[in-house]
Amino acid sequence: xxxxxxAGATTAPADAPAASAxxxxxxxxxxxxxxxxxFARRPGLLLSIGVLLLxxxxxxxxxxxxxxxxxxxxxxxxxxxxxxxHWFGTDSIGRDLFARVVHxxxxxxxxxxxxxxxxxVVGALxxxxxxxxxxxxxxxxxxxxxxxxxxPGLLISLILxxxxxxxxxxxxxxxxxxxxxxxxxxxxxxxxxxRNAAYVEAAVKGGVRWWSVMGRHVLPNSYGSIxxxxxxxxxxxxxxxxxxSFLGFGAAPPAPEWGALVADGRNYLATAWWVTTxxxxxxxxxxxxxxxxxxxxDGEWRxxx
Amino acid sequence: xxxxxxxxxxxxxxxxxxxxxxxxxTSPSDSLPAAAASGTAAETAGDPQTGGSxxxxxxxxxxxxxxxxxxxxxxxxxxxDNLTEQVPATGEIVPWLATSWEISxxxxxxxxxxxxxxxxxxxxxxxxxxxxxxxxxxIELGKQGKAFQSSAYLxxxxxxxxVDPLTITxxxxxxxxxxxxxxxxKPLGIVAPETIRTKTPDERLAExxxxxxxxxxxxxxxxxxxxxxxxxxxxxxxxxxxHVGPAYLDRVTFQFLPENSVRTGSLTSGEIQVxxxxxxxxxxxLKGQGFEIAARASAGIPYYYAVNLRDPILxxxxxxxxxxxxxxxPEIVDTVFTEYQAPATGILSRTHPNYVDLSDELAYxxxxxxxxxxxxxxxxxxxxxxQRDGRPLTITxxxxxxxxxxxxxxVQQQLRRIGIDLQIQQxxxxxxxxxxxxGNWQLLYSNLTRPDGDVLVSYFDPDFxxxxxxxxxxxxxxxxxxxxxxxxxxxxxxxxxxxxxxVIERGYGIPVNESSQTLAFAPEVHGVDFEAPWWPTFVDTWxxx
Numbered sequence: 001x002x003x004x005x006x007a008g009a010t011t012a013p014a015d016a017p018a019a020s021a022x023x024x025x026x027x028x029x030x031x032x033x034x035x036x037x038x039f040a041r042r043p044g045l046l047l048s049i050g051v052l053l054l055x056x057x058x059x060x061x062x063x064x065x066x067x068x069x070x071x072x073x074x075x076x077x078x079x080x081x082x083x084x085x086h087w088f089g090t091d092s093i094g095r096d097l098f099a100r101v102v103h104x105x106x107x108x109x110x111x112x113x114x115x116x117x118x119x120x121v122v123g124a125l126x127x128x129x130x131x132x133x134x135x136x137x138x139x140x141x142x143x144x145x146x147x148x149x150x151x152p153g154l155l156i157s158l159i160l161x162x163x164x165x166x167x168x169x170x171x172x173x174x175x176x177x178x179x180x181x182x183x184x185x186x187x188x189x190x191x192x193x194x195r196n197a198a199y200v201e202a203a204v205k206g207g208v209r210w211w212s213v214m215g216r217h218v219l220p221n222s223y224g225s226i227x228x229x230x231x232x233x234x235x236x237x238x239x240x241x242x243x244x245s246f247l248g249f250g251a252a253p254p255a256p257e258w259g260a261l262v263a264d265g266r267n268y269l270a271t272a273w274w275v276t277t278x279x280x281x282x283x284x285x286x287x288x289x290x291x292x293x294x295x296x297x298d299g300e301w302r303x304x305x
Numbered sequence: 306x307x308x309x310x311x312x313x314x315x316x317x318x319x320x321x322x323x324x325x326x327x328x329x330x331t332s333p334s335d336s337l338p339a340a341a342a343s344g345t346a347a348e349t350a351g352d353p354q355t356g357g358s359x360x361x362x363x364x365x366x367x368x369x370x371x372x373x374x375x376x377x378x379x380x381x382x383x384x385x386d387n388l389t390e391q392v393p394a395t396g397e398i399v400p401w402l403a404t405s406w407e408i409s410x411x412x413x414x415x416x417x418x419x420x421x422x423x424x425x426x427x428x429x430x431x432x433x434x435x436x437x438x439x440x441x442x443x444i445e446l447g448k449q450g451k452a453f454q455s456s457a458y459l460x461x462x463x464x465x466x467x468v469d470p471l472t473i474t475x476x477x478x479x480x481x482x483x484x485x486x487x488x489x490x491k492p493l494g495i496v497a498p499e500t501i502r503t504k505t506p507d508e509r510l511a512e513x514x515x516x517x518x519x520x521x522x523x524x525x526x527x528x529x530x531x532x533x534x535x536x537x538x539x540x541x542x543x544x545x546x547x548h549v550g551p552a553y554l555d556r557v558t559f560q561f562l563p564e565n566s567v568r569t570g571s572l573t574s575g576e577i578q579v580x581x582x583x584x585x586x587x588x589x590x591l592k593g594q595g596f597e598i599a600a601r602a603s604a605g606i607p608y609y610y611a612v613n614l615r616d617p618i619l620x621x622x623x624x625x626x627x628x629x630x631x632x633x634x635p636e637i638v639d640t641v642f643t644e645y646q647a648p649a650t651g652i653l654s655r656t657h658p659n660y661v662d663l664s665d666e667l668a669y670x671x672x673x674x675x676x677x678x679x680x681x682x683x684x685x686x687x688x689x690x691x692q693r694d695g696r697p698l699t700i701t702x703x704x705x706x707x708x709x710x711x712x713x714x715x716v717q718q719q720l721r722r723i724g725i726d727l728q729i730q731q732x733x734x735x736x737x738x739x740x741x742x743x744g745n746w747q748l749l750y751s752n753l754t755r756p757d758g759d760v761l762v763s764y765f766d767p768d769f770x771x772x773x774x775x776x777x778x779x780x781x782x783x784x785x786x787x788x789x790x791x792x793x794x795x796x797x798x799x800x801x802x803x804x805x806x807x808v809i810e811r812g813y814g815i816p817v818n819e820s821s822q823t824l825a826f827a828p829e830v831h832g833v834d835f836e837a838p839w840w841p842t843f844v845d846t847w848x849x850x
Contacts, residue, residue: 092586093641093711166730253713253731263707264710266566268586269570270569270573271589
């Protein structure tokens with residue numbers, strides 16, 4: 001994402017009254033129709049939204065999708081291949097894999113939510129302070145951000161996990177912290193642009209205190225692009241969390257975290273492919289869907305409007 | 306940057322897909338031609354051929370000095386020789402480097418006559434002085450807490466006297482019943498004086514030791530491999546070997562492959578010729594592809610849950626007794642193991658010479674378990690987990706091996722049925738060792754292989770055990786020390802039977818399954834064999850060229 005794109009992405013400042021606000025009924029209908037057309041031209045996007053909705057429902061209401069117990073299996077039915085009864089087959093101690101994947105969604109989504117909120121809030125705050133205050137503060141924060149950006153995210157996560165200990169929450173925190181730098185950098189560039197706008201200057205000249213300017217004028221006009229970045233990060237956060245729980249840093253067994261499901265199956269690759277492959281495919285499909293939606297939010301949607 | 310980020314995500318996703326999917330292709334067909342001939346390979350193999358080398362896929366070892374390690378690897382086994390040997394088929398103790406011995410009247414001192422002309426690979430002579438130096442060092446290591454098994458073997462050691470260069474008298478403060486068997490164990494394989502003089506215990510673990518064995522450590526690449534080469538002048542072969550003289554193979558490489566599926570994949574693709582610790586699920590697959598399977602059941606303490614008796618919950622005998630009968634051992638073996646494992650039927654395995662069948666005490670009896678817990682005041686709470694005084698009946702097992710996880714999860718499921726909440730905590734081996742030393746644990750899954758009654762001392766005598774470090778049952782401890790000095794075989798068996806009964810009845814250990822060392826190897830490999838405890842040995846191994 002180049003700076004120019006980011007600058008172009010956020011268009012009308014909230015303070016400036018939007019020109020299209022007075023909405024006459026015929027115009028609304030027309031816009032609604034064009035919106036439908038816009039979606040209709042993007043079946044992939046619709047499918048992605050469907051996938052994410054499904055996963056969210058898995059997380060919230062797993063009982064709607066499967067009656068099987070994700071934690072207790074029937075040992076006699078171990079490693080049975082996918083069938084009408086067990087859509088994804090069963091694992092090494094006879095648990096229904098589909099039920100485990102469905103119930104596992106809540107672990108993944110909760111971790112992703114924590115990670116993203118953390119990255120977004122801390123990153124935005126750092127970027128805002130850094131961009132608005134400038135000078136020494138900016139230099140110090142940005143050098144720290146440089147260091148974080150220079151290290152691979154997974155490595156930072158691993159270091160944090162080692163310090164914090166195992167568990168879903170810690171994995172989420174580790175992934176969140178490793179993403180802070182990117183958010184801070186994008187936020188700062190937005191803030192730098194907004195800070196020089198006439199209405200900010202006017203507020204400063206008018207005697208408004210600096211934190212009020214920051215909170216009431218700069219922040220509302222610069223968070224757009226990090227929201228888009230958040231949507232983009234959603235996919236990679238799922239992947240990072242799955243990777244860490246694959247390595248065994250996530251929730252204690254028998255919690256069916258997605259990464260752990262993939263890891264469980266790796267000893268059965270040669271004899272029971274489904275134990276690894278199907279949960280792995282679910283992760284991939286969700287990541288691709290999240291990525292598609294992120295890209296749509298980031299660019300296409302705005303451009304279309 | 307937007308595009309690269311999207312690309313990155315996709316690439317990572319693809320990598321995951323690959324990791325997830327590529328396993329399907331680890332059943333390559335390129336090993337099939339070799340497999341086709343395998344059915345008859347063993348019979349038509351002909352005479353052993355000298356030369357060649359093999360690569361053995363192993364789990365990473367915990368150290369290359371057997372004196373300081375017990376059960377975690379067999380890489381260094383062929384580097385050292387022992388004073389006696391135990392014949393795997395019969396359990397009989399026969400002379401090896403000690404050609405004969407005399408036992409004193411009070412049965413407290415042993416005089417060994419050593420074989421002449423035996424040298425270490427560095428040229429030093431293996432004589433009485435070398436043996437004395439080694440025994441003294443084992444005791445010293447034991448005092449530092451670094452050689453728990455080998456120093457337990459020499460329990461009561463008073464000192465060694467060099468009578469003449471080839472005669473040594475070893476004295477103890479008590480009669481030693483298990484000594485001759487202990488001397489056949491690799492932890493008491495004689496290490497060269499040079500190693501003891503010049504290397505710290507940690508260096509020995511990392512770099513290995515100098516011994517008089519048929520193989521010599523040529524190269525150690527940490528976390529990757531250990532390469533052994535044969536000694537061309539080796540003539541003092543163990544009496545259990547199929548042939549006398551140097552090993553057939555020029556070189557044996559032990560490749561560290563911690564992932565089960567990777568080891569199996571490496572075997573089927575021909576990168577390694579022998580796979581150790583074959584995962585249960587792959588046995589049929591490998592057989593189907595024409596690989597040979599060899600297995601030897603462990604003779605010792607079977608895999609069991611060691612219990613921390615200082616823990617507030619597990620110090621309660623009824624809880625331990627409930628655990629004892631709450632496990633459905635046949636179901637565990639049927640579900641997560643193969644025909645090479647069996648349900649435990651006592652605190653010793655069936656192949657152990659002192660085995661006592663306690664299967665009735667270990668039979669699955671969930672009602673009995675529930676009753677025991679009810680009587681002890683552990684009542685079922687709203688969530689199905691029992692509690693007492695507001696404290697839930699939660700027990701944690703610490704585990705470092707992902708391969709053991711299905712087992713623990715199945716046990717978790719079984720214990721849940723009677724209201725016990727088993728938590729599985731994944732930790733690194735280092736963390737577990739640290740926790741164990743600090744007493745910060747509840748259950749640990751472990752085993753110990755030694756075909757002698759003294760194996761019980763290593764785990765249940767607080768002086769030697771790393772699990773039960775404080776006195777916990779004077780009666781049992783008394784019996785344990787009595788049996789170590791009881792030379793009458795029948796009397797000793799009587800004591801050992803009592804010990805086994807007590808351990809099971811009072812729940813000092815929760816046996817789960819008997820295990821075996823399972824090897825799979827390519828059809829062109831011949832003469833893979835086992836030592837008496839269960840370790841593979843490659844001294845008679847040869848490869849068809």
